[in-house]
Amino acid sequence: MPDTIAEQTRLPSELFVDIDRSSPIPMYFQVATTIERAITDGILAPGARLENEIALGERLGLSRPTVRRAIQELVGKGLLVRRRGIGTQVVQRPVTRKVELTSLFDDLERGSKHPSTALLTREVIEADDAIAEQLSVPKGSPVLHVRRLRSSDGVPLAVLENYLPSEFTDITAEELQIRGLYQLLRARGTMMSVAQQRIGARAATSEESRLLDVKAHGAVLTMDRTAYNNNGKAVEYGHHCYRPDLYAFEITLVNK
Incomplete structure:
Protein backbone atom coordinates (compact mmCIF):
# COMPACT_ATOMS: atom_id res chain seq x y z
CA MET A 1 0.00 0.00 0.00
CA VAL A 91 18.48 3.83 8.76
CA GLN A 92 18.58 2.37 12.22
CA ARG A 93 21.91 3.24 13.83
CA PRO A 94 24.12 0.13 13.83
CA VAL A 95 24.50 -1.80 17.07
CA THR A 96 28.14 -2.41 17.92
CA ARG A 97 28.41 -5.08 20.56
CA LYS A 98 31.48 -5.99 22.54
CA VAL A 99 32.21 -9.70 22.69
CA GLU A 100 31.30 -10.17 26.33
CA LEU A 101 29.00 -12.45 28.29
CA THR A 102 25.93 -10.25 27.97
CA SER A 103 22.56 -10.54 26.26
CA LEU A 104 21.42 -8.53 23.27
CA PHE A 105 18.39 -7.29 25.24
CA ASP A 106 20.62 -5.92 28.02
CA ASP A 107 23.05 -4.36 25.51
CA LEU A 108 20.25 -2.57 23.67
CA GLU A 109 18.79 -1.18 26.88
CA ARG A 110 22.21 0.06 28.00
CA GLY A 111 22.65 1.73 24.62
CA SER A 112 19.38 3.67 25.06
CA LYS A 113 17.74 1.57 22.36
CA HIS A 114 14.22 0.18 22.71
CA PRO A 115 14.30 -3.62 22.34
CA SER A 116 11.14 -5.51 21.46
CA THR A 117 10.48 -9.19 20.89
CA ALA A 118 8.21 -11.21 18.64
CA LEU A 119 7.99 -14.79 19.87
CA LEU A 120 8.23 -17.23 16.96
CA THR A 121 8.49 -20.53 18.83
CA ARG A 122 8.16 -21.71 22.41
CA GLU A 123 8.03 -25.47 22.87
CA VAL A 124 9.35 -28.23 25.09
CA ILE A 125 11.11 -30.86 22.98
CA GLU A 126 13.37 -33.86 23.47
CA ALA A 127 17.06 -33.11 23.12
CA ASP A 128 18.63 -34.63 20.02
CA ASP A 129 22.29 -35.62 19.87
CA ALA A 130 23.56 -32.12 19.03
CA ILE A 131 21.55 -30.28 21.70
CA ALA A 132 22.24 -32.95 24.31
CA GLU A 133 25.97 -32.50 23.68
CA GLN A 134 25.79 -28.70 23.91
CA LEU A 135 23.82 -28.77 27.18
CA SER A 136 25.54 -31.86 28.61
CA VAL A 137 22.21 -33.62 29.20
CA PRO A 138 21.08 -37.14 28.20
CA LYS A 139 19.62 -37.51 24.75
CA GLY A 140 15.84 -37.34 24.94
CA SER A 141 15.83 -35.03 27.97
CA PRO A 142 13.15 -32.31 27.94
CA VAL A 143 14.56 -28.94 26.88
CA LEU A 144 12.93 -25.60 26.20
CA HIS A 145 13.26 -24.50 22.58
CA VAL A 146 12.71 -20.78 21.91
CA ARG A 147 12.92 -18.67 18.73
CA ARG A 148 12.45 -14.92 18.83
CA LEU A 149 12.71 -11.97 16.48
CA ARG A 150 14.48 -9.15 18.32
CA SER A 151 14.00 -5.59 17.08
CA SER A 152 15.69 -2.35 18.07
CA ASP A 153 13.57 0.81 17.94
CA GLY A 154 11.10 -1.13 15.81
CA VAL A 155 13.64 -2.30 13.23
CA PRO A 156 14.29 -6.09 12.99
CA LEU A 157 17.82 -6.88 14.09
CA ALA A 158 18.26 -10.56 14.95
CA VAL A 159 16.64 -14.00 14.96
CA LEU A 160 17.52 -15.67 18.26
CA GLU A 161 17.21 -19.43 18.77
CA ASN A 162 17.90 -20.90 22.22
CA TYR A 163 17.77 -24.23 24.01
CA LEU A 164 17.60 -24.48 27.80
CA PRO A 165 17.66 -27.51 30.13
CA SER A 166 14.59 -28.88 31.89
CA GLU A 167 14.75 -26.62 34.96
CA PHE A 168 13.80 -23.67 32.74
CA THR A 169 10.85 -25.19 30.89
CA ASP A 170 8.53 -23.14 33.12
CA ILE A 171 9.56 -19.91 31.35
CA THR A 172 6.36 -18.61 29.78
CA ALA A 173 5.63 -17.07 26.40
CA GLU A 174 4.53 -13.86 28.14
CA GLU A 175 7.88 -13.56 29.94
CA LEU A 176 9.84 -14.12 26.73
CA GLN A 177 7.98 -11.33 24.96
CA ILE A 178 8.67 -8.64 27.54
CA ARG A 179 12.06 -9.55 29.04
CA GLY A 180 15.47 -10.71 27.85
CA LEU A 181 16.42 -14.35 28.30
CA TYR A 182 19.36 -13.60 30.60
CA GLN A 183 17.08 -11.38 32.71
CA LEU A 184 14.75 -14.35 33.14
CA LEU A 185 17.62 -16.65 34.09
CA ARG A 186 18.95 -14.15 36.63
CA ALA A 187 15.46 -13.83 38.11
CA ARG A 188 15.59 -17.58 38.72
CA GLY A 189 18.89 -17.29 40.56
CA THR A 190 21.09 -18.40 37.65
CA MET A 191 24.16 -16.32 36.88
CA MET A 192 26.21 -16.91 33.73
CA SER A 193 29.90 -17.22 34.54
CA VAL A 194 31.61 -18.31 31.33
CA ALA A 195 30.67 -19.13 27.75
CA GLN A 196 32.07 -20.71 24.63
CA GLN A 197 31.23 -18.63 21.57
CA ARG A 198 31.77 -18.84 17.83
CA ILE A 199 31.14 -15.95 15.42
CA GLY A 200 30.65 -16.50 11.70
CA ALA A 201 28.56 -15.66 8.64
CA ARG A 202 26.33 -17.50 6.19
CA ALA A 203 23.50 -16.96 3.73
CA ALA A 204 20.12 -16.22 5.26
CA THR A 205 17.31 -18.72 4.88
CA SER A 206 14.14 -17.59 3.11
CA GLU A 207 12.40 -17.16 6.47
CA GLU A 208 15.30 -15.18 7.94
CA SER A 209 15.38 -12.93 4.87
CA ARG A 210 11.70 -12.16 5.37
CA LEU A 211 11.93 -11.65 9.13
CA LEU A 212 15.03 -9.45 8.99
CA ASP A 213 13.98 -7.56 5.87
CA VAL A 214 17.17 -8.40 3.97
CA LYS A 215 17.53 -9.49 0.36
CA ALA A 216 16.81 -13.14 -0.38
CA HIS A 217 19.67 -15.35 0.79
CA GLY A 218 21.80 -12.33 1.65
CA ALA A 219 24.57 -12.62 4.20
CA VAL A 220 23.86 -12.64 7.94
CA LEU A 221 26.24 -12.64 10.89
CA THR A 222 25.96 -15.65 13.17
CA MET A 223 26.85 -16.42 16.76
CA ASP A 224 26.75 -19.78 18.51
CA ARG A 225 27.11 -19.69 22.29
CA THR A 226 26.93 -22.14 25.17
CA ALA A 227 26.80 -20.40 28.55
CA TYR A 228 27.64 -21.97 31.90
CA ASN A 229 26.76 -21.01 35.47
CA ASN A 230 29.12 -20.65 38.46
CA ASN A 231 29.09 -24.44 38.94
CA GLY A 232 30.14 -25.13 35.36
CA LYS A 233 26.69 -26.40 34.32
CA ALA A 234 25.45 -25.47 30.85
CA VAL A 235 22.36 -23.27 31.22
CA GLU A 236 21.69 -22.27 27.60
CA TYR A 237 22.78 -22.90 24.05
CA GLY A 238 22.01 -20.27 21.45
CA HIS A 239 22.29 -20.01 17.68
CA HIS A 240 21.61 -16.44 16.54
CA CYS A 241 21.77 -14.55 13.27
CA TYR A 242 21.99 -10.77 12.81
CA ARG A 243 21.53 -8.19 10.07
CA PRO A 244 25.09 -7.28 8.98
CA ASP A 245 24.14 -3.70 8.05
CA LEU A 246 22.87 -2.98 11.57
CA TYR A 247 25.06 -5.15 13.77
CA ALA A 248 28.76 -5.63 14.45
CA PHE A 249 30.94 -7.36 17.04
CA GLU A 250 33.72 -5.37 18.69
CA ILE A 251 36.81 -7.18 19.99
CA THR A 252 39.75 -5.73 21.90
CA LEU A 253 43.07 -7.33 21.00
CA VAL A 254 46.05 -7.25 23.35
CA ASN A 255 49.63 -7.97 22.33
CA LYS A 256 51.20 -10.36 24.85
Whole structure:
Protein backbone atom coordinates (compact mmCIF):
# COMPACT_ATOMS: atom_id res chain seq x y z
CA MET A 1 0.00 0.00 0.00
CA PRO A 2 1.45 3.42 -0.91
CA ASP A 3 2.63 5.71 1.83
CA THR A 4 0.28 8.41 3.01
CA ILE A 5 1.39 11.81 4.23
CA ALA A 6 0.20 10.85 7.73
CA GLU A 7 2.61 7.94 7.74
CA GLN A 8 5.57 10.03 6.64
CA THR A 9 7.72 12.57 8.44
CA ARG A 10 7.23 16.00 6.91
CA LEU A 11 10.38 18.00 7.48
CA PRO A 12 9.68 21.57 8.67
CA SER A 13 10.24 24.05 5.83
CA GLU A 14 12.26 26.29 8.14
CA LEU A 15 15.03 23.69 8.16
CA PHE A 16 15.76 24.67 4.57
CA VAL A 17 15.83 28.45 5.01
CA ASP A 18 19.62 28.51 4.66
CA ILE A 19 19.54 27.01 1.17
CA ASP A 20 21.17 29.54 -1.13
CA ARG A 21 20.11 29.28 -4.77
CA SER A 22 22.89 31.65 -5.83
CA SER A 23 25.60 29.63 -4.06
CA PRO A 24 28.20 27.70 -6.11
CA ILE A 25 27.44 24.73 -3.84
CA PRO A 26 25.09 22.41 -5.76
CA MET A 27 21.47 22.49 -4.62
CA TYR A 28 21.29 18.74 -4.16
CA PHE A 29 24.27 18.90 -1.80
CA GLN A 30 22.67 21.67 0.26
CA VAL A 31 19.46 19.65 0.58
CA ALA A 32 21.37 16.50 1.49
CA THR A 33 23.36 18.38 4.14
CA THR A 34 20.16 19.77 5.67
CA ILE A 35 18.50 16.34 5.85
CA GLU A 36 21.69 14.80 7.27
CA ARG A 37 21.74 17.45 10.00
CA ALA A 38 18.09 16.63 10.80
CA ILE A 39 19.09 12.99 11.22
CA THR A 40 22.10 13.66 13.44
CA ASP A 41 20.11 16.16 15.55
CA GLY A 42 17.36 13.61 16.13
CA ILE A 43 14.66 15.50 14.23
CA LEU A 44 14.47 12.46 11.97
CA ALA A 45 14.55 9.42 14.22
CA PRO A 46 15.73 5.95 13.13
CA GLY A 47 12.95 4.29 11.19
CA ALA A 48 11.26 7.59 10.24
CA ARG A 49 9.88 7.69 6.70
CA LEU A 50 10.45 10.75 4.57
CA GLU A 51 7.77 12.38 2.46
CA ASN A 52 8.15 11.45 -1.19
CA GLU A 53 10.46 13.30 -3.56
CA ILE A 54 7.67 15.03 -5.46
CA ALA A 55 6.05 16.44 -2.32
CA LEU A 56 9.37 17.61 -0.86
CA GLY A 57 10.43 19.17 -4.16
CA GLU A 58 7.15 21.06 -4.52
CA ARG A 59 7.41 22.46 -1.00
CA LEU A 60 10.99 23.61 -1.57
CA GLY A 61 10.49 24.76 -5.15
CA LEU A 62 13.06 22.26 -6.41
CA SER A 63 13.00 19.78 -9.26
CA ARG A 64 12.44 16.12 -8.56
CA PRO A 65 15.90 15.16 -9.97
CA THR A 66 17.54 17.55 -7.49
CA VAL A 67 15.69 16.06 -4.53
CA ARG A 68 16.29 12.52 -5.80
CA ARG A 69 20.04 13.14 -6.04
CA ALA A 70 20.07 14.57 -2.50
CA ILE A 71 18.30 11.46 -1.21
CA GLN A 72 20.66 9.21 -3.15
CA GLU A 73 23.62 11.01 -1.60
CA LEU A 74 22.35 10.02 1.87
CA VAL A 75 21.53 6.49 0.74
CA GLY A 76 25.15 6.19 -0.38
CA LYS A 77 26.33 7.37 3.04
CA GLY A 78 24.21 4.74 4.76
CA LEU A 79 21.89 7.26 6.43
CA LEU A 80 18.79 6.48 4.38
CA VAL A 81 17.47 3.37 2.72
CA ARG A 82 14.85 2.90 0.00
CA ARG A 83 12.42 0.04 0.63
CA ARG A 84 9.88 -1.25 -1.85
CA GLY A 85 6.37 -0.58 -0.60
CA ILE A 86 7.66 1.56 2.30
CA GLY A 87 9.55 4.45 0.75
CA THR A 88 12.64 6.27 1.98
CA GLN A 89 13.47 5.53 5.60
CA VAL A 90 16.10 6.69 8.07
CA VAL A 91 18.48 3.83 8.76
CA GLN A 92 18.58 2.37 12.22
CA ARG A 93 21.91 3.24 13.83
CA PRO A 94 24.12 0.13 13.83
CA VAL A 95 24.50 -1.80 17.07
CA THR A 96 28.14 -2.41 17.92
CA ARG A 97 28.41 -5.08 20.56
CA LYS A 98 31.48 -5.99 22.54
CA VAL A 99 32.21 -9.70 22.69
CA GLU A 100 31.30 -10.17 26.33
CA LEU A 101 29.00 -12.45 28.29
CA THR A 102 25.93 -10.25 27.97
CA SER A 103 22.56 -10.54 26.26
CA LEU A 104 21.42 -8.53 23.27
CA PHE A 105 18.39 -7.29 25.24
CA ASP A 106 20.62 -5.92 28.02
CA ASP A 107 23.05 -4.36 25.51
CA LEU A 108 20.25 -2.57 23.67
CA GLU A 109 18.79 -1.18 26.88
CA ARG A 110 22.21 0.06 28.00
CA GLY A 111 22.65 1.73 24.62
CA SER A 112 19.38 3.67 25.06
CA LYS A 113 17.74 1.57 22.36
CA HIS A 114 14.22 0.18 22.71
CA PRO A 115 14.30 -3.62 22.34
CA SER A 116 11.14 -5.51 21.46
CA THR A 117 10.48 -9.19 20.89
CA ALA A 118 8.21 -11.21 18.64
CA LEU A 119 7.99 -14.79 19.87
CA LEU A 120 8.23 -17.23 16.96
CA THR A 121 8.49 -20.53 18.83
CA ARG A 122 8.16 -21.71 22.41
CA GLU A 123 8.03 -25.47 22.87
CA VAL A 124 9.35 -28.23 25.09
CA ILE A 125 11.11 -30.86 22.98
CA GLU A 126 13.37 -33.86 23.47
CA ALA A 127 17.06 -33.11 23.12
CA ASP A 128 18.63 -34.63 20.02
CA ASP A 129 22.29 -35.62 19.87
CA ALA A 130 23.56 -32.12 19.03
CA ILE A 131 21.55 -30.28 21.70
CA ALA A 132 22.24 -32.95 24.31
CA GLU A 133 25.97 -32.50 23.68
CA GLN A 134 25.79 -28.70 23.91
CA LEU A 135 23.82 -28.77 27.18
CA SER A 136 25.54 -31.86 28.61
CA VAL A 137 22.21 -33.62 29.20
CA PRO A 138 21.08 -37.14 28.20
CA LYS A 139 19.62 -37.51 24.75
CA GLY A 140 15.84 -37.34 24.94
CA SER A 141 15.83 -35.03 27.97
CA PRO A 142 13.15 -32.31 27.94
CA VAL A 143 14.56 -28.94 26.88
CA LEU A 144 12.93 -25.60 26.20
CA HIS A 145 13.26 -24.50 22.58
CA VAL A 146 12.71 -20.78 21.91
CA ARG A 147 12.92 -18.67 18.73
CA ARG A 148 12.45 -14.92 18.83
CA LEU A 149 12.71 -11.97 16.48
CA ARG A 150 14.48 -9.15 18.32
CA SER A 151 14.00 -5.59 17.08
CA SER A 152 15.69 -2.35 18.07
CA ASP A 153 13.57 0.81 17.94
CA GLY A 154 11.10 -1.13 15.81
CA VAL A 155 13.64 -2.30 13.23
CA PRO A 156 14.29 -6.09 12.99
CA LEU A 157 17.82 -6.88 14.09
CA ALA A 158 18.26 -10.56 14.95
CA VAL A 159 16.64 -14.00 14.96
CA LEU A 160 17.52 -15.67 18.26
CA GLU A 161 17.21 -19.43 18.77
CA ASN A 162 17.90 -20.90 22.22
CA TYR A 163 17.77 -24.23 24.01
CA LEU A 164 17.60 -24.48 27.80
CA PRO A 165 17.66 -27.51 30.13
CA SER A 166 14.59 -28.88 31.89
CA GLU A 167 14.75 -26.62 34.96
CA PHE A 168 13.80 -23.67 32.74
CA THR A 169 10.85 -25.19 30.89
CA ASP A 170 8.53 -23.14 33.12
CA ILE A 171 9.56 -19.91 31.35
CA THR A 172 6.36 -18.61 29.78
CA ALA A 173 5.63 -17.07 26.40
CA GLU A 174 4.53 -13.86 28.14
CA GLU A 175 7.88 -13.56 29.94
CA LEU A 176 9.84 -14.12 26.73
CA GLN A 177 7.98 -11.33 24.96
CA ILE A 178 8.67 -8.64 27.54
CA ARG A 179 12.06 -9.55 29.04
CA GLY A 180 15.47 -10.71 27.85
CA LEU A 181 16.42 -14.35 28.30
CA TYR A 182 19.36 -13.60 30.60
CA GLN A 183 17.08 -11.38 32.71
CA LEU A 184 14.75 -14.35 33.14
CA LEU A 185 17.62 -16.65 34.09
CA ARG A 186 18.95 -14.15 36.63
CA ALA A 187 15.46 -13.83 38.11
CA ARG A 188 15.59 -17.58 38.72
CA GLY A 189 18.89 -17.29 40.56
CA THR A 190 21.09 -18.40 37.65
CA MET A 191 24.16 -16.32 36.88
CA MET A 192 26.21 -16.91 33.73
CA SER A 193 29.90 -17.22 34.54
CA VAL A 194 31.61 -18.31 31.33
CA ALA A 195 30.67 -19.13 27.75
CA GLN A 196 32.07 -20.71 24.63
CA GLN A 197 31.23 -18.63 21.57
CA ARG A 198 31.77 -18.84 17.83
CA ILE A 199 31.14 -15.95 15.42
CA GLY A 200 30.65 -16.50 11.70
CA ALA A 201 28.56 -15.66 8.64
CA ARG A 202 26.33 -17.50 6.19
CA ALA A 203 23.50 -16.96 3.73
CA ALA A 204 20.12 -16.22 5.26
CA THR A 205 17.31 -18.72 4.88
CA SER A 206 14.14 -17.59 3.11
CA GLU A 207 12.40 -17.16 6.47
CA GLU A 208 15.30 -15.18 7.94
CA SER A 209 15.38 -12.93 4.87
CA ARG A 210 11.70 -12.16 5.37
CA LEU A 211 11.93 -11.65 9.13
CA LEU A 212 15.03 -9.45 8.99
CA ASP A 213 13.98 -7.56 5.87
CA VAL A 214 17.17 -8.40 3.97
CA LYS A 215 17.53 -9.49 0.36
CA ALA A 216 16.81 -13.14 -0.38
CA HIS A 217 19.67 -15.35 0.79
CA GLY A 218 21.80 -12.33 1.65
CA ALA A 219 24.57 -12.62 4.20
CA VAL A 220 23.86 -12.64 7.94
CA LEU A 221 26.24 -12.64 10.89
CA THR A 222 25.96 -15.65 13.17
CA MET A 223 26.85 -16.42 16.76
CA ASP A 224 26.75 -19.78 18.51
CA ARG A 225 27.11 -19.69 22.29
CA THR A 226 26.93 -22.14 25.17
CA ALA A 227 26.80 -20.40 28.55
CA TYR A 228 27.64 -21.97 31.90
CA ASN A 229 26.76 -21.01 35.47
CA ASN A 230 29.12 -20.65 38.46
CA ASN A 231 29.09 -24.44 38.94
CA GLY A 232 30.14 -25.13 35.36
CA LYS A 233 26.69 -26.40 34.32
CA ALA A 234 25.45 -25.47 30.85
CA VAL A 235 22.36 -23.27 31.22
CA GLU A 236 21.69 -22.27 27.60
CA TYR A 237 22.78 -22.90 24.05
CA GLY A 238 22.01 -20.27 21.45
CA HIS A 239 22.29 -20.01 17.68
CA HIS A 240 21.61 -16.44 16.54
CA CYS A 241 21.77 -14.55 13.27
CA TYR A 242 21.99 -10.77 12.81
CA ARG A 243 21.53 -8.19 10.07
CA PRO A 244 25.09 -7.28 8.98
CA ASP A 245 24.14 -3.70 8.05
CA LEU A 246 22.87 -2.98 11.57
CA TYR A 247 25.06 -5.15 13.77
CA ALA A 248 28.76 -5.63 14.45
CA PHE A 249 30.94 -7.36 17.04
CA GLU A 250 33.72 -5.37 18.69
CA ILE A 251 36.81 -7.18 19.99
CA THR A 252 39.75 -5.73 21.90
CA LEU A 253 43.07 -7.33 21.00
CA VAL A 254 46.05 -7.25 23.35
CA ASN A 255 49.63 -7.97 22.33
CA LYS A 256 51.20 -10.36 24.85
